[in-house]
Amino acid sequence: MSSLKINLRAAALLGSLLIGASPALAEAVLHRGNAGEPQTLDQHHTSINIEEFILKDLYEGLTVYDAAGKIVPGAAESWTVSDDGTVYTFKLRADAKWSDGSPVTAGDFVFSFQRVEDPKTAAGYANILFPVKNAEKVNKGEVPLDQLGMKAVDDKTLEITLERPTPFFLELLAHQTALPVSKASVEKNGADFVKPGTMVSNGAFKLAAHVPNDSLTVEKNASYWDAANVKLDKVIFYPIDDQAASVRRFEAKEMDIAYNFSADQLERLKAAYGAQVRVSPTLATYYYAFDTRQEPYSDVRVRQALSMAVDRDFLAKEIYSGSQLPAYSMVPPGIETYGDPSKADFAEMSQLDREDKAVELMKEAGYGEGGKPLAIEIRYNTNPNHERVATAVADMWKNTFGATVTMVNLDVSSHYAYLQEGGAFNVARAGWVADYADAENFLALSVSTNKTFNYGHYTNPDFDALMKKSYEETDPAARSKILHEAEALMMKEQPVAPFLTQADLWLVADKVKGWQDNAANQHLSRFLSVSE
Known part of the structure; x- marks a missing residue:
């Protein structure tokens, strides 16, 4: 037997002894x-x-x-x-x-x-x-x-x-x-x-x-x-609503995945981590709900005016660094069975024209300059992006209507629990992520009988009737037409003001x-x- 074969055999034996002696493979x-x-x-x-x-x-x-x-x-x-x-x-x-x-x-x-x-x-x-x-x-x-x-x-x-x-x-x-x-x-x-x-x-x-x-x-x-x-042998979930802390833990390699980071960090994170930064367009709408049970939010003109005064392009570009898109419809684009959503009629106006029209509507309703003072409280769930949006919207309403705007925030669980349990509010931030890829999922939020997710308690018999009709229609094209009519009515009345079509931000x-x-x-x- 050659010395080479002996050496190979010894190496193989040593390798098997080392493998046998090694600890069990680490948990995944x-x-x-x-x-x-x-x-x-x-x-x-x-x-x-x-x-x-x-x-x-x-x-x-x-x-x-x-x-x-x-x-x-x-x-x-x-x-x-x-x-x-x-x-x-x-x-x-x-x-x-x-x-x-x-x-x-x-x-x-x-x-x-x-x-x-x-x-x-x-x-x-x-x-x-x-x-x-x-x-x-x-x-x-x-x-x-x-x-x-x-x-x-x-x-x-x-x-x-x-x-x-x-x-x-x-x-x-x-x-x-x-x-x-x-x-x-x-x-x-x-x-x-x-x-x-x-x-x-x-x-x-x-x-x-x-x-x-x-x-x-x-x-x-x-x-x-x-x-x-x-x-995987084990998954450990870390409940961190502090986005900066979440990013720090990802950067320190304490977490392998981080969900939702502050959009103003997008460019820095992309430069540092490349493909580990995931921006994934999704069927989701970022919106503000108005409590239609109380004045002045029971007045459609006030809701329209407040919605029109919000510069969605600013929110998308300056706050979300282009990771989200301006929205003028409750249903996001991209639902195959629905096609282009029905937008608010002011969607095609310039922002300056919108603001002029908003002032006119607010005056008609008897609020703002020369009318009743407008005091608005914005509620949102704790999050740097939501805080920046609320601050920007507050400035827009102050500048356009002379409104006094205050803000209150709660952790995500408490915020949604308050809304779902029927708590009174003026204006509240909300987001809706599709449970299934159908326009009905977004529009059904505003049906009067939806006690959980119709946060603003919007009631419109015509809207309810259209939604009911959509459930009874079996022809897909006819059903889509009915849902478009329902959305058009909803966007005219603005019980909710859609601001952004969302993207999910992940670090992986x-x-x-x-x-x-x-x-x-x-x-x-x-x-x-x-x-x-």
């Missing part, structure tokens, strides 16, 4: 910044995307969004739809299990959807499932829970009957409200089913620890049907693999991995 941990502390981990009380990002790691609906933001099978491996588009039959995966090893059944989904619509649950997002037969009636207490249009044909076959054909129903099923709960766990643990050590979930991860305002940790769920393809470290920008802003950790 993703450190993920989130833009605030979740109000809840109960999917039937959720309302904002910082909860959604966590919940969709913990739970899996019948359908899910893949890494590219497309709808794909989730807990259901397949489905069929009746010829009239009203009956969906889902086949659940044979190996779909809860984190305690028990099977995910059709009965769990029936229980979950009934829980959403049960008036006792008081789910803020119950309307997401109103296309299901009798869902709205159940939610209003008009018919019993067992009349909800869902049936467990057997443990792995679920039949859902709709009120009417709903083109976006599969997208609704990927919403966090449609995530299932374990019937056995909820019945045993009640409200405590959301706690670490108690929660039973069916997603790629399970809840390991939660220290409010510090961190939330999920770990790989060995019982998940696709666990073999989940590359090079070590994170599998990330894909998408308009749905869906980034499930199960599709991601980390490399050192």
